[in-house]
Amino acid sequence: GAATVVDALSTEGLSEEPVQQEIVGVEGAADVGGSEGVMGKKMTQLRSSRRRKPARRPRGGQDNEEDECDDEEDEDEEENRRQREHPFIVTEPGEVARGKKNGLDYLFHLYDQCREFLVQVQNMAKERGEKCPTKVTNQVFRYAKKAGASYINKPKMRHYVHCYALHCLDEEASNALRRAFKERGENVGAWRQACYRPLVGIAARDGSWDIDSIFNSHPRLSVWYVPTRLRQLCHAERSRLCTASAASSSVSGGGPTTAQHHHHQHHQ
Amino acid sequence: GAATVVDALSTEGLSEEPVQQEIVGVEGAADVGGSEGVMGKKMTQLRSSRRRKPARRPRGGQDNEEDECDDEEDEDEEENRRQREHPFIVTEPGEVARGKKNGLDYLFHLYDQCREFLVQVQNMAKERGEKCPTKVTNQVFRYAKKAGASYINKPKMRHYVHCYALHCLDEEASNALRRAFKERGENVGAWRQACYRPLVGIAARDGSWDIDSIFNSHPRLSVWYVPTRLRQLCHAERSRLCTASAASSSVSGGGPTTAQHHHHQHHQ
């Protein structure tokens, strides 16, 4: 049965289709497997229910076709249609998306996969004495594609980075948000938008408003560029607070009362 | 007189023409002056003997013309000739270049100036909530130009980065090399080439052969990209040693004897 697969808080746990390792060797790439040290748990590669036909037909070699069809009603779009990834829906933690959909655990899993691809690219670069990327760059996306992970692409990953950030930085809040938005029947776009606010709150609580340093201090998040929009929101909110506290302090007499710590990078 | 200006070990000290601050305000830039904390000494901007006509005639405002001509024989190339920076010559530490030449203290000073421009760009970026560069990027070179430092350009700075690196990482060795090459009457190109080897030695002694981490751990050097050629040389030398020690250990019986620490990033 498949209905009992709930309540695995992390990105793993939707244990249908235990697919074979998809991180295959590409141009001498090292399998980096167990040397993670971040999530603790063994990161067995899982994929949510999804038919994988590679987008372009005449490509290289390894196309690990999984032919266990446990999806219901996939009628005829088998042969060589322009096959996109199924759209995401808002799922609770541990919940498997049904029908032609993908869940959010799967989304977050993609970020971890990208990080693994980055580690492989880094290992190759060091081996060869080349410049070593610290972030998930175009080079990493290209590598992922060549390694057979055709379902990974830059626009998608960039689109949801801040959702993954919330998942990393405050998993409880992230989970609560997912449950609330699923409850209300909101679509993925709405959930995605809603992920911004809690992150701004985290930057505020941190005191520095420095979203870059927050990203960089988290081991799984540090490999991702801070999304422009998130940076803008943090900056706008800091300015808003700054203005407010300046006004209130000039009203209350201008004494050194409330918030002194911002603008520490002011002119000299 | 000017002949007594020797023996200032650092990049400062060639105290002719104490020119006014050339880090002028550009589009709201903060003068960052004293908040350095790296060199300790007050970094009063000095320039070696050099006539400054800006390259392009019809430009904005501030062109701090210094008209004390202590240079000998600059005949007639005053008006609007295509004026390049004087070429570098190999000088001892503290030595002022005579004639239409620039010395190496001046060269190294340019690197410090670029870092100050970077700090200004960083401050502006933080102020505005924009992405904040960690290295001397195109943006910084553009900013330097707009700030009136038309004598700074990317090809030049990139060309001599490793020379500056040696100056930062082992000033004694750097000074010795300069004296030796001046003694022998070598040109700048030869001196520049010779700067590579001691750096490879430093990477070797460090044990990791990781020239990137060596650059990044030095506060003044960390803002510069590691030159491709230097990275290649370090890698090649590591490989050479690796091969040699592998051969010798297979000759001596293959026991775990000599160098085990490299290839720590090997396949799993």
Add this chain to the structure above:
DNA sequence: AGAAGGACCAGTGGTCCGTA
């Protein structure tokens, strides 16, 4: 000849918008 730097180029970060 030796050297300074304008200007070019392949590949980047970023994301829009034609597609399904």
Add this chain to the structure above:
DNA sequence: AGAAGGACCAGTGGTCCGTA
């Protein structure tokens, strides 16, 4: 309508080569 991702674009890192 909501969403996935090919493909474009301005500006980057890197350095060659026409210039002086």
